[in-house]
Amino acid sequence: MISRSERLANYVILTAFAAFALFPILTILLAALGPDDSAGPARQGFSVAGLHMGNFAAAWEIGRFGTYLRSSLAVSLFVVVVSVVLSIMSGYAFGTMRFRGQSVLFYLFLLGIMMPSEAIAVPLYFDLRTLGMIDTFWSVALPQVALSVAFGTFWMRAYFRASSRAIVEAARIDGASVWRILWQVLVPPARPAIVTLTVLVFMWTWNEFLIPLIMVTDESLRTAPLGLAFFQGQYTSGFTLLAAGSVIVATPVVIFYLFLQRHFIRGLLQGAVRE
Amino acid sequence: MIGRPPGEPRRVAYLFLLPAFLVYAAFLLYPIGRAVHLSLYDWDGLSLGRWVGLANYAAIVADERLRAAFGHALVLMAFYALAPLAIGLTLAAILNHAKVRGLGFFRTVVFLPQVVAMVVVAVAWRRVYAPDGTLNDLLGAVGLDSLTRGWLGDYTFALPAVGVVGTWFETGLVTVLLLAGMSRIPTELYEAARLDGAGALREFFAVTLPSVRGEIAVALTLTVIAALRTFDLVYITTRGGPGDSTSVPSYEVYHRAFGLGQVGSAAAIGVTLTVAIFAISFVINRFADRGVS
Numbered sequence: 244m245i246s247r248s249e250r251l252a253n254y255v256i257l258t259a260f261a262a263f264a265l266f267p268i269l270t271i272l273l274a275a276l277g278p279d280d281s282a283g284p285a286r287q288g289f290s291v292a293g294l295h296m297g298n299f300a301a302a303w304e305i306g307r308f309g310t311y312l313r314s315s316l317a318v319s320l321f322v323v324v325v326s327v328v329l330s331i332m333s334g335y336a337f338g339t340m341r342f343r344g345q346s347v348l349f350y351l352f353l354l355g356i357m358m359p360s361e362a363i364a365v366p367l368y369f370d371l372r373t374l375g376m377i378d379t380f381w382s383v384a385l386p387q388v389a390l391s392v393a394f395g396t397f398w399m400r401a402y403f404r405a406s407s408r409a410i411v412e413a414a415r416i417d418g419a420s421v422w423r424i425l426w427q428v429l430v431p432p433a434r435p436a437i438v439t440l441t442v443l444v445f446m447w448t449w450n451e452f453l454i455p456l457i458m459v460t461d462e463s464l465r466t467a468p469l470g471l472a473f474f475q476g477q478y479t480s481g482f483t484l485l486a487a488g489s490v491i492v493a494t495p496v497v498i499f500y501l502f503l504q505r506h507f508i509r510g511l512l513q514g515a516v517r518e
Numbered sequence: 519m520i521g522r523p524p525g526e527p528r529r530v531a532y533l534f535l536l537p538a539f540l541v542y543a544a545f546l547l548y549p550i551g552r553a554v555h556l557s558l559y560d561w562d563g564l565s566l567g568r569w570v571g572l573a574n575y576a577a578i579v580a581d582e583r584l585r586a587a588f589g590h591a592l593v594l595m596a597f598y599a600l601a602p603l604a605i606g607l608t609l610a611a612i613l614n615h616a617k618v619r620g621l622g623f624f625r626t627v628v629f630l631p632q633v634v635a636m637v638v639v640a641v642a643w644r645r646v647y648a649p650d651g652t653l654n655d656l657l658g659a660v661g662l663d664s665l666t667r668g669w670l671g672d673y674t675f676a677l678p679a680v681g682v683v684g685t686w687f688e689t690g691l692v693t694v695l696l697l698a699g700m701s702r703i704p705t706e707l708y709e710a711a712r713l714d715g716a717g718a719l720r721e722f723f724a725v726t727l728p729s730v731r732g733e734i735a736v737a738l739t740l741t742v743i744a745a746l747r748t749f750d751l752v753y754i755t756t757r758g759g760p761g762d763s764t765s766v767p768s769y770e771v772y773h774r775a776f777g778l779g780q781v782g783s784a785a786a787i788g789v790t791l792t793v794a795i796f797a798i799s800f801v802i803n804r805f806a807d808r809g810v811s
Contacts (some may be wrong), residue, residue, distance in 0.1 A: 252614040260609060260677035261627045264690055267642040268630065270652050274645065282745035289676045325541075332539035348535065355546050357795050359747050362788035365775045366552035367545065368562060389545035392538045421530050436547075450635035452750040457776070471753060474642060482645060493638045500633045504626055512695050512736075513633060 260443040274486035275299070295483075302487035306478065310463060311470030312491070315449055318466055320386050322378040327392035327441055331433075333392070334399025335425050339411065349400070355393025360386070364457045369457070383466070385449060391444045402436040403429060418426040442503050446496050467492040547558035550792070557786035559715060562779040574786035584787070589767045590677055591746050594766065597681025598688050598745035599738055605685075606737070611722055614700040624675035625697075640754035643683045644670065647755075670756050686762060689795075692737045699733035700726060731741045735806030739799050746795060767791050 278292040279301070303309055314462075337349055367386055368377065376382050406429055414428045430437070455466045465473070469490045475485055500507050557574050561567030578584045613621065618748045631639065634698035647669035655667040669679045701725065711721045749768040752758060756771065765773075767787055776785035 250616065250618065251602070253612055253618050256609070256612060257618065257620075260689075263686070264628045264631060266652075266801060267639070267646055268634065269688070271638070271642045278739055297742050321767060325797060329538040331542065332534045333574075338535035340528040340531040340534075342528060342531040345531075348539070351547065352542065354550075357743070357792075358546060358550065359743075359768065359791055359795060360793045361747065361749060361771045361786070362553050363549035365771060365781065365788055366549045366556055368775070369556075369781065370549070370552060373810075386545045386549075389542045392542050393546065396538060413791045421528070421534075425534075446633060451635075452637055452753070456753075466560070466625055466761055468750075471635075471637050471641065475644075475754065485641060487643070489638045489641045492545065493634045493663060496633055496635065497630070500630070504629070507633060507696060508625070508629055512698055 258483065271486045271489050274482050275490045276482060279483045280471075280481040284365060293373050298483055298487040299491060302474075302484040303343065305484060306469065306474040307462070308470060308488055308491050310464050311467045312495075314464055315467040315495075317358070317380065318384050318387070318455075319445055319448045321380075322387045322391060323441055323444050325384075326388045326395050326444055329388070329438065330399050330440065331425070331430065331437070332396025334395045334401075334403050335429065336399040337396065338403025338406070340428075349396075352393050352396045355390065356397055358390070358393070360390060360451075360453050364454055368457050378459060378461045378464065380464065383455050383464065386454055387448050391447065395440055395444065398440050399433075402433055405427060406433070417429045438503065439506040441507045443510045445499065446507070449496050532566060550789075553785045553788050553792075557789050559782045561781045562684055563775070564779070564780045567782065571781065574783045575790065576605065577783060578786065578790055583762050584770065586762055587689050587770045587787075589769050590764060591748075591766050593677055594681050594684060594745040594748060595742055596749075597678070598684035599741035601685045602689040602692040602741055603734065603737060605689050606696050607727075609693045610696035610700055611726055613697055614703075614726075625694055629694055630690070631687035632691050637754060639683065640751045643679075643686075643751075647679055671760055673760055673763050676756055676760060680685035680748065680751060680755060683755075684741075684745060684748065688741045692741065696730055696735050697738050699730040703729045731806050734800050738802050741793050742798050742802070746791060746798075790807050 275298055276296075277298075278295055279298060281432065333352075337345065363386065367382075371377050371382050396420050409425055410428055414424045450468060451466070452468045452472070455469045456472070457463075459465055459469065470490050471485075478485060484501075527773050556567075558569060558571060559567035560570045562571070573678075578588070613624075617625075644651075648654075649666075649668040649671075653669065657665050658664065667675065669675050672679075707725050707729070708721060716724060717752050748766050749772065750767055752764055752769045753772070757765040758769050769793065771784045771787045771791070773784075774780040774787065
């Protein structure tokens with residue numbers, strides 16, 4: 244039994260902590276929806292119920308966030324689709340088959356889970372420069388596929404190992420090919436695990452900063468976080484549009500999170516040691 | 519450990535592994551090998567490199583600025599790992615006992631910082647710490663004008679200011695992680711402790727804490743690694759300044775390779791960072807496995 248005063252104290256602690264967690268985020272939101280504080284001629288766009296929605300349009304235009312979001316979307320889609328498909332295939336091999344060199348190969352993949360991108364980005368930059376691949380879509384996307392495949396292989400292997408052997412055996416006796424067993428027998432029930440992997444890879448890719456910073460100088464390839472960093476460096480007249488730009492950059496992942504938060508939290512808690 | 523996998527020997531496995539392995543080998547395994555190779559040279563990225571053996575690694579100990587960067591990483595660990603762990607244990611212990619409503623909402627809110635791009639987090643906190651920013655406004659409102667300053671431009675306060683951002687975004691993760699662990703503790707254990715006449719504190723140290731050792735290990739591993747890798751945050755808020763009071767290893771990697779043209783040194787720091795991350799993960803998890811389970 245909990246006394247009423249104790250319960251009240253618990254709510255106070257919870258509220259205080261939730262406020263601390265939300266405080267910087269609210270700082271940004273309030274600034275983005277407030278009147279424009281730039282020194283130039285006031286560009287008061289349309290506002291709804293006192294919320295200055297015009298700030299987003301202005302930031303979109305001045306900060307060129309349309310370009311950056313397109314670039315981020317292309318990179319994220321590519322990295323998510325390719326690394327999830329490749330991880331399903333490699334996880335299937337590790338989780339349901341036996342072959343020579345299995346442990347060694349798996350430990351090699353495990354290395355990548357904790358590999359900091361700082362360590363690989365510098366040599367990659369110079370090797371890709373030699374190949375003339377700097378400033379291309381591939382120089383941003385492929386290193387992130389490699390990082391994601393390490394985690395994805397580990398994740399899907401754990402799932403397939405726990406999956407039912409009997410179903411696979413039955414399908415095999417029925418004459419289904421190895422390929423069909425994977426996509427028609429194992430993958431459909433694996434949907435929750437695959438969704439979790441998808442949201443994690445999407446979040447990591449969308450939020451990645453170091454790799455695009457090093458690999459890209461061409462403005463049309465800049466991803467959203469990179470664009471925001473440049474916008475912050477160049478746009479010094481006031482904070483409103485910077486805040487609006489920040490909201491634009493953060494929104495896609497936050498929307499995903501609010502819909503699929505169970506998957507986010509589960510994935511990150513199950514020892515996702517690639518941050 | 520990897521047990522005997524199910525299934526029969528099948529050579530087709532190599533075909534399923536091949537695509538993933540090709541990308542992985544080309545864009546991760548090969549680069550890390552190249553990083554080790556480059557770290558043995560003095561190279562500016564343009565002209566011919568000069569073989570220097572382990573000199574770049576020796577510099578990590580000898581070079582004042584590099585020593586400072588690794589020292590700052592240690593300071594940040596207190597903010598990123600220890601503070602969130604202390605707060606998280608307290609919060610989770612309270613929440614686990616209390617039958618509060620709105621726990622789901624609370625979980626969603628405290629986890630939010632993990633989801634927002636670090637660049638956005640950094641922009642937000644720059645605003646909080648600015649000379650005319652939110653923190654100084656708050657201090658002014660309660661009559662502490664004497665304390666206001668440009669927090670990120672202050673030699674004494676810049677590093678702790680960066681650290682507090684780390685505390686802010688790791689605490690939610692740690693709390694949710696520990697809550698998940700505590701919710702699995704069987705109630706019989708608590709009842710037994712009660713019968714033995716244990717108070718709330720004794721109960722926490724005798725029952726709760728030992729039961730979540732595994733979760734504490736995971737939390738420490740994640741947060742310590744995050745403390746070692748604060749690139750985005752430092753790049754946006756301070757660029758290692760003022761002076762080099764907030765330089766950290768991951769920022770030094772970038773700064774040396776692309777700012778100073780010391781690619782060999784940058785590679786050596788990157789390799790050292792990787793080794794440190796592996797070693798820390800290993801040690802923490804060894805500690806978690808030992809003791810009474």
